[in-house]
Amino acid sequence: MSSDQTAPMTRSSSPSEAKGFWSEAWRRFRGRKLSMAALGFVLFLVLVATFAPAIAGTKPVVCKYKGTIYFPCLSYFDRSLEPVIFAKDRFRGTYPANLAEKDPESWAIWPLVFQDPYRSVRDNEWPGEPANPARDQGKPSRRNLFGTDQYGVDVFAKMVHGTTVALLVGFVSMGLAGTIGITVGATAGYFGGWVDMLASRLIEVVMCIPTLVLILALVAFVDQPSIWKTMAIIGLTGWTGIARLARAEFLRLRSSEFVMAARAAGAGPVRIMLRHILPNALAPVLVPITFGIASAILIESSLSFLGFGPPPPSVSWGSLLNDARSNLQMWWLVVFPGVAIFLTVLSYNLVGEGLQEATDPRLREARK
């Protein structure tokens, strides 16, 4: 059963040309320039996160060393991806000089910006370039586009590599929150009665506990914080709004004719919920999920900002801001990550609003 069932009467001339609900929504969404620009920005962030090691790093993207081709830059994604040969040949993370010295035949393609997100670049590490300035000397310059932090680590490189965290936090935590929210809301709305009573109470209890209280308690509860645990915590606390909406949608749709027809045809409750109701309830539920991504990014960066974030070496935009708190005269530590967080949150909010306007028939009627 497809989502076509709730498709509103399209205004096309012949019924055979009637478009599906989602293609109609996409057409409406495309008409909103701001939402499209926001979607473009999110896609841009996805690109930056995917190609982060090729944009900023001190390890070659591709290199030929002693007759074999390697991709040392992949080790930025996971330590274990660093080719063993470089450790054996005592590169110690310094590639340019070692490559030339240990194999004159070697060649390499370098990242666009030769800067590392985890350490300061040393003097002459890249032939002819000086070391990064440290402390409050690291103003933005040609070599350090966004300046350097108090230890001389390049802010641009940190931000490029921190994009992954910003994106993952949104998707992973809201994926979790969406799953919990839809499951709880669907069960409550579909079965009603005492199940609904229990689920609603649970939703109310979680809603009543101030989010930050719950999160801080959970963060302190976790022994070794990591970025994945932070995402899990945000997901575990952020599902209530989704559950409420899902419950309302399932409550509304469970007595509709197509559900009755499915039940008459012998479909079980799980099948009816997943295959028949869920596709029709998805649009209203997607909207709070998109807004939730924005707030998840905000929560993660405020946690890092308060010093409750994942420990180094994971880089997040919020932890850059935390560094800035004690060095306010280093304005570049505030401006660049601050603007990045702001633009990302704004984009998700704009996408969410576009989605809402494109999928909510009541709003469409109101515009006429």
Add this chain to the structure above:
Amino acid sequence: MVSYLIRRMALAVVTLVMITGIVYGLARAMPGTPLTIAIGETDPSRKLNPADIERMKKAYGLDKPWYTAYFVWVGNVARGDLGRSISRKQPVARLIGERIGPTLALSGSALLLTWVLSIPLGLYASARSGAVDERAVSFGLYVLYSFPTFVAALFLQIIFAVWLRDTAWELPLFGMRGDGITVESSWLARTTDMARHAILPVICQSYVSLAWYSRFIHANMQEVVRQDYIRTAKAKGAGPWRVLVHHGFRNTLIPLVTLLGLSLPALLGGSVIIEQIFTWPGMGRLFFESIRERDYPTIMGLTFMFSVLTLAGQLVADMLYAWVDPRVSVE
């Protein structure tokens, strides 16, 4: 009416027990106890010997499993006793009493500022709906709404405390009182000093809700101006402002009143992040510190207060809703 209230109260008590139970369990499950954390952090050499820790654990009831200790706590609260803070050696009720004033000063001014500015802004947006300036203002408000508070706080700190240092525009970086101000200073000096310290935090606390409220009012007005009675008012010759304010705005008051009830917990609960950035000695900061110090009695006292306020706010919102809109009945 009375039966409705009783039913709501009974449900609220059940919810309250569940919330405090969960938070108590979580707090006790956090690694470290108030004894090890508070003393170990200040001075490692002053670490207590195991026998002393056992003795103090008994004194504070930490030797019992959490559910037993929770029931003891519930019993004490039922008798009006919130307990004593372990790390601060003071009654929790007094600690809260000390912090509630600064928080109320901050969030009260922020709430007032929000309401005073958002109603004209929302009405302005409705009056000029669709015009270029309205769209610019609305987009500006939208941008403001997405601007993270802590980023704004840092920006403001850089501008007013670093770049404008030693000028007339300089504002204090943090705290609530300046160095030269004592209890003996004149009332005027104390008030202006506190106001100067409060400007940045109040701005940070109000701008998001200002954007949100203005958008909310605008959205509701758009709904209202399509109604038939607005057309009637226009047809009988009422001026545009009269139509907007007298006929339109009065009908958007209903959802606004609900919001007023729901903002009750935020008014007294304070904002953890803002109070932390500006080291404002309020409730949010107390909560943050008590989590760090694993000060269970304070965590529980504050959670209890937040939850009661949230539940009361919801109840007040529902009652106000029925009161302003005669069509709605609480039954």
